[in-house]
Amino acid sequence: xxxxxxxxxxxxxxxxxxxxxxxxxxxxxxxxxxxxxxxxxxxxxxxxxxxxxxxxxxxxxxxxxxxxxxxxxxxxxxxxxxxxxxxxxxxxxxxxxxxxxxxxxxxxxxxxxxxxxxxxxxxxxxxxxxxxxxxxxxxxxxxxxxxxxxxxx
Numbered sequence: 612x613x614x615x616x617x618x619x620x621x622x623x624x625x626x627x628x629x630x631x632x633x634x635x636x637x638x639x640x641x642x643x644x645x646x647x648x649x650x651x652x653x654x655x656x657x658x659x660x661x662x663x664x665x666x667x668x669x670x671x672x673x674x675x676x677x678x679x680x681x682x683x684x685x686x687x688x689x690x691x692x693x694x695x696x697x698x699x700x701x702x703x704x705x706x707x708x709x710x711x712x713x714x715x716x717x718x719x720x721x722x723x724x725x726x727x728x729x730x731x732x733x734x735x736x737x738x739x740x741x742x743x744x745x746x747x748x749x750x751x752x753x754x755x756x757x758x759x760x761x762x763x764x
Contacts, residue, residue: 623649624684627673627699630657642677654678656699669703669731689713689738703731716742725749 626645630638642655655677664671675682683698688709716738719725725748727736736748 623652624686625654625656625682625699626652627656627658629660631660635659638676646677652678653684654680654682656682664703668701670701671699673700688734689716689741704734708734712738715739719743719746721745723747 626649628641628645630641634641638657642657645655646652654675656673656675658671658673662672673682681698682700686704686706688706689712712735715735719739719742721743723743723746725736725739725746727733727748730736739746740748
């Protein structure tokens with residue numbers, strides 16, 4: 612079993628586990644064990660191990676097995692002090708791509724114009740805006756609330 616942790620401002624807010632079919636009957640026990648390890652977590656959700664990602668929106672069929680049903684959280688990464696609301700049930704987001712977001716942002720040159728047509732929660736765009744503040748970024752996707760960045764969308 613593996614899992615993704617979505618970091619809030621000071622703690623892990625959401626844990627998403629991939630659960631093997633043989634362990635589906637043990638989801639409550641697994642959730643309680645994770646909550647003991649991460650006592651400040653707000654939500655623990657499960658996705659079947661062999662599930663497919665929705666082709667259009669790249670979302671997954673998540674089931675909340677412990678905590679807040681809404682799963683909204685604030686996430687930070689890559690030294691960016693930006694905040695946006697994420698609900699992994701409704702928009703594609705993977706904390707595993709944080710290195711890739713930084714790698715791509717480092718390739719953007721000052722003054723470039725970036726069009727991010729299918730931005731999801733806008734992670735790539737926010738990291739690019741942090742690294743290259745004079746870059747103009749146009750987004751088509753989910754609404755982004757950014758406290759420190761001025762992003763055109």
